[in-house]
């Protein structure tokens with residue numbers, strides 16, 4: 001049997017970085033997914049005594065003899081599936097040595113953290129069973145669209161789906177969602193994976209990937225929003241690579257240097273996210289109020305972007321996107337950790353298709369990549385394939 005899972009990426013409409021320091025943030029899932037396939041080895045298959053990880057997006061494959069995994073982790077690690085647990089200092093060292101031996105090329109060294117998260121989730125949830133795990137993604141990696149969280153959520157879902165800790169119907173055909181209790185467990189394990197990749201995640205990325213839709217999030221508590229509005233967002237990928245862990249650490253250092261000023265910045269972001277939550281909740285019966293709502297969202301996005309600049313997480317390419325879209329009177333803000341990565345631009349309902357085409361053409365002529373993703377869809381899903 002093959003277990004498949006898919007978990008969506010996300011955009012943050014307001015509140016990134018400040019959410020790590022306790023402010024409210026608002027995020028939405030997008031219809032771009034990371035897929036995980038899990039197949040246990042059968043005694044007759046070639047790799048029956050190893051754990052294989054195939055990362056299709058980067059063209060890399062890794063394999064560990066199960067005996068090496070057993071040596072690295074205490075037996076007790078394999079009994080954790082129902083108890084999401086943080087990787088201990090000893091396990092972190094053991095994982096680092098397993099990953100070092102892979103000799104990942106320098107240009108792809110960012111993958112080391114994703115592989116480490118995989119090793120922790122796999123051994124804690126499935127123990128020491130030989131298997132092949134294949135990962136593919138429609139998301140650009142390390143670009144602010146939550147690729148790390150989608151990876152952790154999809155891994156946790158596929159790994160948990162075949163344990164006694166969750167009850168799922170393996171005979172169900174096609175993609176289906178988990179129950180609430182199961183989703184909660186998937187989300188908690190995914191956060192443990194994110195801790196390995198991000199250092200200090202707020203948990204918003206894995207939560208929106210697990211539950212889907214639009215969520216308002218503060219200090220680990222989520223409010224699921226039944227939004228009455230459909231926002232259309234242009235996503236521009238500056239293609240400048242960045243690393244969320246380093247950017248989050250940079251904001252924390254700035255906070256230590258200027259605690260009073262940064263407290264005001266975080267508090268202003270909190271107010272913006274709360275206001276956005278209210279705006280997205282209000283009923284919008286006619287075209288006029290849709291326009292008014294969009295104008296409010298635009299203004300809140302602009303204010304949030306200014307505060308992100310003061311946190312030090314903008315980038316020259318992000319500023320180029322802001323200047324370009326402003327020429328067409330469109331509001332933009334970075335999304336995710338910033339420092340490059342992706343920028344959101346609200347496309348108002350009444351904006352003509354000609355203007356949309358023009359702004360996209362101008363952004364693409366600067367070397368950026370533009371796309372429009374559907375927002376607010378389902379969270380993580382699983383599917384079982386039985387070989388005939």
Ligand SMILES: Nc1ncnc2c1ncn2[C@@H]1O[C@H](COP(=O)(O)OP(=O)(O)OP(=O)(O)O)[C@@H](O)[C@H]1O
Pocket residue numbers: 034055057058110111112113114115135136137140141142143144145146147148149151197198205242243244245335336337338
């Ligand atoms: N499909 C994938 N294959 C392999 N590794 C992945 C994949 N998706 C994510 N990763 C891991 O996650 C890392 C990127 O995580 P990072 O948090 O820096 O960016 P992001 O999650 O895309 O953006 P943000 O956190 O701002 O939303 C990669 O370097 C890699 O270690």
Ligand SMILES: C[C@@](O)(CCO)CC(=O)[O-]
Pocket residue numbers: 012015016017018019020144146198200201202203204205244248335336337
């Ligand atoms: C930058 C950050 O706020 C969002 C990354 O998508 C980090 C986090 O919340 O974990």
Ligand SMILES: [Mg+2]
Pocket residue numbers: 146147148149198205244
């Ligand atoms: Mg991330």
